[in-house]
Amino acid sequence: MRTRLCMRKLTDDPGNLLAPVFPAYRQTLIEGRYVPDIQGRYFAAVFHFGDWLRSSGIGMRLVRHEHVCDFLQNHLPTCTSKRHTHSDPKHYRSALQLLERVMQAHGFAVPKPTTAIDAELQAFDIKMKQVWGYADSTRSARCRTIKRFLSKCFNSQRIDLANISPDDLERFILGDGNRGSSSARWISGSIRCYLRYRQLLGDDVSHLMRAMPTLARANPSALPEVLNDAEVAALLNAFRGDFPRWRRAFAIARCLIDLGLRSSEVAGLTLDDIDWDLGTIRVANRKGRRADVMPLLAPTGEAIANYVQKERPSTTCRNIFVRTSAPVGQPVGRRAVQATMLAAYDRLGWDRSRVHVLRHTLATRLLSAGTPMPIIADVMRHRSLSTTVIYTRLDTAWLTAVSLAWPGDIQ
Structure with a gap:
């Protein structure tokens, strides 16, 4: 060394x-x-x-x-x-x-030369954004997957999908036999998206669509993990301690727990998104091309105001949550939001590793309170009720507790 x-x-x-x-x-x-x-x-x-x-x-x-x-x-x-x-x-x-x-x-560097694959991915990325409205993180991940696929099939040669065989497709998706089912499904979904893009351009990719391997899906009857009321209270109390940036951490937690936001949506919130007079907050849906206006709950607003007034660094950046270490004042990313919650899990001694559980928890709590499904869908910002149902699967004990007796004393 x-x-x-x-x-x-x-x-x-x-x-x-x-x-x-x-x-x-x-x-x-x-x-x-x-x-x-x-x-x-x-x-x-x-x-x-x-x-x-x-x-x-x-x-x-x-x-x-x-x-x-x-x-x-x-x-x-x-x-x-x-x-x-x-x-x-x-x-x-x-x-x-x-x-x-x-x-x-500052114009000192020569732009990276664009290969045929780079040009293809650039056009594919634009289409994913303009037509399907995919989030930045989703588009980036899919482009990386397709770049590996095209590089393996064509290297630096001209892209011609007619030269891709069904065996090439299956080998790339399934790997060498040790690839997990979730990874294979992600790769398969990315390739399907790319093939749909080529269909829009007029290419005949029917032979490749038919060659896509059928992959096993996760057990659809499995219940999503949720936190009970005591665990939610314990999680919020985990931010009451004296540690650096606790006000920012607590405000992030309230956005996730009270509003059911995704990590990327929390990172993307700006000062201009909050209307303090009306008590609303505008959330740009990172998985689509729309924005939703939601009520800003009092505890959430108080946490954000406390952070902005007492802890947020002075900066021209309009994002609510910004860095306190160099480069100071720049927006935090979704990973910083996730790390904030994972640190709280550690302080509580939990072995959980997912932040998305907080969205499941909010949806389940709303359903338990008797909130109609369409309203829950609005709160979760789902375009389809079928998506909301996935978030609100409940166990048999809860269904028994809310079930009604059959008329006429029939059991």
Whole structure:
């Protein structure tokens, strides 16, 4: 293993190949409120990368993502240069990822060349957004799946679906025999979506649709996991402790528990979505192209207001929930929302690993309170009642408790 060298960190490097980018890069670090030590580590990584580019004969205007990968994977592990500080590889990775964004934003980098597969995926992504209204995360995941499929079938050659055999399709979906049923169903669904897209373009893909393997589905009679009232109360109390960012964590929890929002919907909430006078909140449905206006419950509004007034960093970002670590003031992602709840599960000693259980819980509690199914569907923002039924499957004990006697004392 290469010995890490702790050498003097350069504060500037005017002769570096990437010197023209440094002012914009430094400003980005300052605006993101990166602490001085991290700024130094990031610049050391960028200086090192710039020296490697020059030694490799790569001009600044020719820098691409492939060069960053080559530097991180091939050069850095074997580098013994005494000119730079060799810090944690994750700092190098983060520093160069930020450098890529800055170079793209300020016109320093040449756009990545588009292959036939890249062009195909770009058009497919646009169609998924405009026609079917899929969420960003769903489109991204499906594009990754289809890219693997097309790369395996065509490599860099022209895409011609007539050259895909049923065996090719089945092998890719089922794998080498050790692929789980849920993964296979996801891959199958992605390919079906892609084939429908090609149908819209006028391609005959009927032979491929017929070749799609039939996959076993999860037991439809299985009841969804829900929390009882005591567990909901315990979960809310898990945010009452004294720990960093507890107001943000508690407000996130109330949005999930009280409103039944998805993690991505919580992350996407903005200050403009709340009408404090009317007591409503606008939720952009991340699984569709519409937005819904919902009542903002008092406990939820109080939690959000407490966070915004007392803990939220000063920032021009309009998202409600923002980062408190560098880059400070940028929107949190859905994974941060999920991590907030998983940390609460850990504090309670629970072994649960899903946040979606809170949506099931809200739907079940509404049904238990006698709320009509169409209203529950509105609260959950479902377009079909059949989807709501899945969320509200209840056990036999509950059905027995609410059942009515048959007229005429007939048992």
